[in-house]
Amino acid sequence: MIRIEENKCDFCGCCVGLCPTDCIEVKEAVIEIDDDECVDCDLCIFICPIEVLSHVEKTAV
Amino acid sequence: MWKKQQFDVVVVGGGPAGSTFARIAARGGLSVLVLEKDRDIGVPVRCGEAVSDAGLRIFHEPRDRWIKSTITRIKLVAPNESSVEFDMKEKGYILDRRIFDYDLADMAVEEGAIVITKAYVDGLLIDNDYAVGVKGTYLNEPFEVRAKLVVGADGVESRVGRWMGIRTQLKLKDMESAIQKTVSGIDVEPDRFEFYLSKKWAPGGYLWVFPKGRHMANIGLGISGNYAREGKAACRFLDEFLEWKYPQASVLTTVAGGVPVAKTLKQIVANGLMLVGDAARTVNPMTGGGIISAMRSGLLAAETAVELIKNRKDLHMKNLREYEHRWHKIGGRNHERYYRLKEAIFRFSDDDLNRIASRIAAVSVDDRSLLKLFSIAVAQKPTLLIDVVRLFARL
Incomplete structure (x- = not known):
């Protein structure tokens, strides 16, 4: 699953533009990822310009 | 009160594409509501803010208050730091998009459109396989607004099209991972674009220095998604550049963002729905410039919408395709060429x-x-x- 460092996020939404399952929601200053819909493709991690997102194993949470 | 009304068109997103659509549609006699999710029209500015004079003039006489710098020269910097300069045939501008976008929205209002900020749209009203309005939240209260036509002008993060089954997801290689800082306390030539081309500065993209006067500039870069995969984020490239070139710079604004450098989507309409601007992927894929093409798509979509709604035509996608055809004829084909050139x-x-x-x-x-x-x-x-x-x- 994807971990979000919300206090780093700029809410630009470029992760939303790539997400194949449309599981990311970005509002004015809120970002949420639906873990059940996420398929761990990590595209959002790659594209994020400011290293907000990272991959964590589900068991680690 | 907008929540209780029915509209001809509800536009999701109050950037240049949404506001241009709203202005032309309202002038054509349609009732138009624009819903913007952020607190302010025009803020945050996720843009290098460069436009050509000729492009801007298609729509508006440039106003002094929009323009931070007038550009007549280009400097290209090669990887070994040698550089070459050109005079531009046509001048360009660095805009202040906070003011520019605000004015575009205000011009739509002058034509009769209603613009509301802090209105977040999270779904469509769908009836008989037609989009017939939107739902969302406004100041924590849920709302629904019905309209004959929904226009998705909701940017690179567009979801409006997906809710009607249009596949808008970009490939990694078709997105630039971008970051920009507006820095001051530096010396720049106020009439010159600077582009830095190298894999060390911006792999699969370029780094730009766009002056906003003599002592301020938008300094940013985009790296191709393909390179971003290798693990070094755009912010690292920019920090290294600033540390090397402008270590004393003050940073007045930092924005991140994705630039869709794809071909325009083949399908940009569905029943009761049109996509415009970044949502339709109208950005020039070679330069990453998107202000004028977004406005152009908004204009074309609005002309089609006025024609159909005024004549009480069915807003089935086969009729809305008139816009799709016109866009692909005027803008889309050029973009395909630019896409190949970029590659x-x-x-x-x-x-x-x-x-x-x-x-x-x-x-x-x-x-x-x-x-x-x-x-x-x-x-x-x-x-x-x-x-x-x-x-x-x-x-």
């Missing part, structure tokens, strides 16, 4: 770029033009010629 040019290695720069430097300044640059680039990399021939074969 060709980003194949240059740093050594290629250094050699091209040194050859251009040998050409007298008066003879320098983008065409000359191009012919030198082709001489350097004959495979580019094949791409160019392919490009022009499609003209």
